[in-house]
Amino acid sequence: MPPAPAPKHPRVKKFTVAGCELCEAAPVGVLWQDSFCRVVAVGDADYPGTCRVILDRHAGEMTDLTPAERSRLMKVVFATESALRVVARPDKINLASLGNAVPHLHWHVIPRYFDDRHFPRSIWAQPVRSPRRHRAPDRRALARKLKALLGDA
């Protein structure tokens, strides 16, 4: 019997790409999720409270989504911003969708403080000081706030 033909492309199931860190990520730190995206708490000691909003399927750019999907994803990003403003009381919020290393749509929602390691620079810049560590916001409080803003998944 001849060997099975090699797969034509590396997709292991619809919209999922083998080897993509976010397609294959274990569900750790999930604060809220539905069938479209998830909000994950990132355990960054310098940036307590930082969340990522991760699209479930593999897509690289916001304009690869339909306008309705873009709105749906941004609604979750802005709910995450709202929850962080209430629970973590930061001095500023930073929002970014970069995806250079992992081109699978994900939004960074980052609480910033005037005395954090990089302020007023971006968190990806050279640090400007030793950070005064802020207490990590309570993940259960963030999850409750997201549920209140977005409903049950």
Next chain:
Amino acid sequence: MPPAPAPKHPRVKKFTVAGCELCEAAPVGVLWQDSFCRVVAVGDADYPGTCRVILDRHAGEMTDLTPAERSRLMKVVFATESALRVVARPDKINLASLGNAVPHLHWHVIPRYFDDRHFPRSIWAQPVRSPRRHRAPDRRALARKLKALLGDA
């Protein structure tokens, strides 16, 4: 006659803050604008084609806007992304709303190339190479594409 009372706050007109770089910016490099926001071409030699979408009035965070205003601003951000993808043909788009130095809502829409000065890092990180300079996209082509996507202001 007693002196006029000092103003209670530094606002010089409704929603405009004296001393804010973006409230007071001259209208340079404008590709598209309406009464709500403007798209401006940033003349960055390392990052040709980089645009900023700047809210007209002074507000610091996306969640300071109403949901309808957030959608309106994001529609312009995504139209800018679309225009840059067509005209500048980048390898990736980066979107960011930071505002740490200038807390007046503005979005960075940045075409990225695999061989640019920082890829795959953010443009705010330490550079990883001498850049291969990409040709700046034609501003008139960007303006035409924005007008096609967003209509006349």
